[in-house]
Amino acid sequence: MPDSPTPTTPRQLLFICSMNRWRSLTAERLFDEHPHYQARSAGTEPGARVRVTAGHLGWAEVVFVMEKRHAERLRAKFAEELRGKRIVCLRIPDQYQFQDPQLVALLREKLAEHLPLGGF
Numbered sequence: 001m002p003d004s005p006t007p008t009t010p011r012q013l014l015f016i017c018s019m020n021r022w023r024s025l026t027a028e029r030l031f032d033e034h035p036h037y038q039a040r041s042a043g044t045e046p047g048a049r050v051r052v053t054a055g056h057l058g059w060a061e062v063v064f065v066m067e068k069r070h071a072e073r074l075r076a077k078f079a080e081e082l083r084g085k086r087i088v089c090l091r092i093p094d095q096y097q098f099q100d101p102q103l104v105a106l107l108r109e110k111l112a113e114h115l116p117l118g119g120f
Contacts, residue, residue: 013115014060015041016070020049022098023066027107029099037115044073057081062114066092088114 013031015024020043031039040059042052057063057078063085065071071087090110096103 011037012059012061013037013039014052014056014063015039015066016052016063016074017041017043017066018045018070018094019043019047020051022096022100023092023094023103025049026096026099026103027064027111030104030107030111044070052078054078054081057085060085063087064111064114065089066094 015027017024020041024041024043028039028041031037040056042048042050042056044052052074057074058081063074063082065074065087066089068089068091071089074087075082090107092103092106092110096106
C-alpha cells in the first residue's frame with residue numbers, strides 16, 4: 001500500500017516584528033512542542049532581542065510579519081533571500097505585551113486561515 005501524500009503545508013514558520021520581544025516572540029511560543037510546525041522569531045530593528053538574518057529567512061518556509069513596514073524592511077535588505085518565499089502580513093499593531101491573552105487570541109485567529117494543521 002503506497003504512503004499517503006504529504007500535505008504541502010508550511011512546516012517552518014518565521015515570525016517578525018520590530019524588537020522581537022512581544023508580538024513575534026508570543027507567536028513563536030504558540031508553537032512550542034507543536035507536532036507539525038517549528039517556529040522561530042526575530043526583529044527588524046538594531047536593538048531587537050534577536051535580529052533577523054539571511055539564515056532565518058533561508059530556514060523559513062513562510063515568513064509572517066506583524067506590520068506592512070516589517071515586510072518592506074525585509075524586502076529592502078534581503079531581496080535575494082526572500083525570492084520565492086511567502087510573506088504574510090498579520091496586521092497586528094504594536095499594542096500588546098508578551099503573552100497578552102488578547103494577542104494570543106488574535107494570533108490564533110489570524111494564523112488559522114494560513115496554517116491548516118491547527119492545534120496551536
